[in-house]
Amino acid sequence: MSTILVTGGTGTLGRLVTERLRTDGHEVRVLSRRTQPYTVDLRDGAGLDAAVAGVDVIVHCATTPRGGDERAARNLIAAARKAGVPHLVYISIVGIDRVPLGYYKSKLAVERLIEESGLGWTVLRTTQFHDLVLRIMEASAKLPVMLLPAGVSDQPIEVAEVAARLAELAAAPPAGRVEDMGGPEVRTFPDLARAYLRASGKRRRLLPVRLAGATYRAARAGGHLAPEQAVGRRTFEEYLAVRSGARR
Template sequence: MQVLVTGGSGQLGRALVPALQAAGHQVRQMSRRGTGPGGVRGDLATGRDLAAAVGGSELVVHAASDPRGDPWQVDVAGTRRLVQAVDRDRLQHLVYVSIVGVDRVPFGYYRAKFAAEQVLLASGLPVTLARITQFHPFIDEMLATARRGPVLPVPMGWQAAPVDVAEAAGFLTEVAGGPPVGDVVEFGGPEALSAADLARAWAAAREPNVHVVSTPLPGKLSAAFREGSVLPSARAARGRRTYAEHLRGQHLSA
């Protein structure tokens, strides 16, 4: 199919584009600058060039997001602009890349992602909402940022099920090639780990002199992470590559 990937230049997009191409699709990747092979210009925040970028697409994988900027403008209003721009006579499937827990975690970015899901469900388009757990490199980044010299404080009791980026791209490629479900599908890592376990594994591999300290963190957000709100449900599909294998640079055999 003729496929458009929004956010094609991001971490997930860089794995997703070749996965879709390997499945036989003709892929264009949309970004504000339109750079790179198969790049087309389109701006979700303003709507500029959006209709031209989306026009003719039979499949859209909507992976663009703005967690560090204004997600309400890009993720929510931008998704609304995307809905208005697609060719409804040609579009067969729109897959939206979301996050496990957006419906349960009281965090502004998650609320924006959940609102974008609602925009799509109300659009009348053939959609699938693909919620995925945190990627391995995101865990690395969070732990590196949290480090304070020889000490790495982590929230006590928080849980996560991090997943391999390439495996997430493979899952999305399978979902995109199937029929729209008009609902949520989930994909998560192979194991649920506490923040302390993740931090100790990261420290052993990257910063062996760092001491991990679990710190109680009050509030509703912390309670949601302790209660497992970002863990995939029992029905979720699961990746195979563990966080420990990621830290060792170990890849799975086919």
């Protein structure tokens, strides 16, 4: 079995990747900004050399829409090269080359850094997690009327399914850009909102709102979707039901 470093290993995805890899018998190091013994801020890289020493695979899950992903990736790649790490696995997002959102541009830049790193690499792109869609719905439901982007759909996927796929890729040889993973269904935002309202017992009026800008136009065109790779199994309703049951 391998020694695998998971960056962002305490996050929504990284925690599940870590659990899956350990279940499969791998030795896993969890790297985060707050967790010992591998407490590292990738943006400055202090302590990174010790974290990657002797590692067979790095699964790079650490990310933030607040900026710094490219600098973090450069530091991680430099440390991986220095340590001779043979395989770097990166989790990315469907549509980052089609939707001109700032965060997506940063993710695309990180992909290119990895591709040009000289390391063995694997990149997996997925659609948005159920967790993110839920956060959007919860925020919108704070108002008496839920404001939703008109004409936009989403294809949410279960994060545990993505974690299982990442663990599988980490245990395999470098594969380059692998097939995208999409959730089981493409759903309009009003449809997802109605599912959320039924599950939460709330009553809200839905108001689709037309927005301006290239990002909105790309989203209306489905640039962030992967209907031809609808390989996910758990639907948004099933996710909400499991989450509700876990809270009881």
